[in-house]
Amino acid sequence: MTRYRHRAGELLVHADDSAAIHAELAGFGYHPDGGAGPLCRFTGTRPVPEVLAALRGRAASPNHLFGLDRIIWAEPGLRPKPTTSELAPLPESDADPTVGVIDTGILLYQGEPHSYLGHRVVYDQEDTVRPERDEDGNPIGTAAHGTFVAGVVLKQVPPKVRVRMKGVVDKSDGAAEDLAVANAIDELREEGITLINLSFSGATWEDEPPKAIEAALRRLPADAVVVASAGNRSSRRRVYPAAIMLEDTPGRPRDSHARVIAVGAADPTKDPARPRVADFSNYGPWVSVYADGVDVLGPYFRPGYPTQPAGALPQYNGFAAWSGTSFSAAIVTGRIAARMAEDVSARAAADLVVRLPEAGREDSPVVQLWDVNGAQRVPYVQGRLIEPGVG
Structure with a gap:
């Protein structure tokens, strides 16, 4: 096996x-x-x-096939939870898309995306999805994942930022194939998008980078940035595409290629001043940064769906609290996009968001880990919500 x-x-x-x-x-x-x-x-x-x-x-x-790694309705450990919190609908914008999201696609209900997203996500018909249902009518699979990821990205950005969705992740089992993802990356490149979010992961044959995705990343311009989730298996083992390192030969600067940022999940719920690695998150020296990934708020289906047992509170209200490195990656992507809105390149924006811990600074935003080499300080990015109408 x-x-x-x-x-x-x-x-x-x-x-x-x-x-x-x-x-x-x-x-x-x-x-x-x-x-x-x-x-x-x-x-x-x-x-x-x-x-x-x-x-x-x-x-x-x-x-290769990659997946959403336990982020499915049937997985009790990371199932999206109902919440009483809500988000005000986003203001409209006609700006060109800044961010590319390769995911399950945008969930439609009665022909429209989630009311929170409004017209802030650009998509083609093939980039939309409808849920599959079990015998009780509740969703199975991963249809809402792309909508949730797009919503988390857009929580971090000013009103003029829009998302371009590419739907290639299978809504039933969360699988995304190497070749399909590569084609989507190429299409985003041709549209001039230099910031791409990949909230899926998987192991590979001989632990080698996936051929098609790696080749597509090499075709991106040098100022492009790709943000990828590190996976939800509580493992140190590298997964892809997050672990791709774009180097040609020893000594050749990586600045000649797009930057790939591997994002793990941080848990700030016990001590916001000292966030730790979330229990489910993958970790290791290949992870570039950690961001909030526990009970992240985002758009999810519609009020009253999925259904809860009679009398159970809270009921689903069109939003959910969801945990996973998928949403940690979306937070980092959103924070980079917010900097890009200030007319900064994707790479320069990433450098501003993912700041290396300053030597001797105890107040640097970091997650601290310990391994056989001692303490390791890794950059930490906190999620935020830009209120509608705020630049």
Whole structure:
């Protein structure tokens, strides 16, 4: 049993390597079938791990599947909770989108997005989603995740900031494939968007970066920033795309590539002055920053849905309190977007938001961790709410 997830019968091969192994792949019954950028997809019927073992790791990679990592209705540990809190609808804007969010898409009810979002999210029809329901009529799967993430981003920003949604995460099981995410990144790049949120994660074959996503990130301009969630497995093990490091060769500056920020979840509920790593959050030296990730408030379905048992209080009121690194990433993305609204590039804005702890400063915004190397101070970003109409 492999610990990574992948699309059955699909392999990804860089165009430069395709000719060298084309015949060998054909011998396994795999043939070209589309792709993204320089990545070619080969499809066949033999099990992917079996083919990879025979190739001894040469050139080919699975078409990995990533997920929302326990952020589903059926997972009791991180299920969104009803709340009595609400958010006032956002003021409208006709500004060009600043932020790209690759997620499940925008949830529609009676043909309209959540009332909180108004017209602050730009989407195509293929970027919308409707919930799947169980026999009691309540949602199954992940349909509301994209709406919630977009809402958390927009809580952090002034009125002129808008979000561009790309819906590629499956609403039923929360799966997003390497190739589909890469295509969405390319489309956002072509639209001129330089700040992208990826609130999903997963393990990979041989712990290697996913081929298609990594290649798409390398096609982004050098001033672009990608914010990715670190996952919710309480593990030190790296997950992707958050753990991607865009370096070519030792000594080549990373400033030549887009910046990837891996975000873990912080829990400030016990001591706001000293937030700690949330119990569910992944952690480790590959995590760039921590942000609030426990009981984050955001838009969720509509008043009275999902249904609660009769007499249970509170009932769902169109909002929810949800925990996960998905929403920590959205907070960091939103704070960066707010800085970009001051006519600052995405990379410069990220440097202002994700500040390295200043030596000797006890009041620096950090999460402090301990490991075999001693204490480690990691930047901490606090979530906020910009009231409607406030610049």
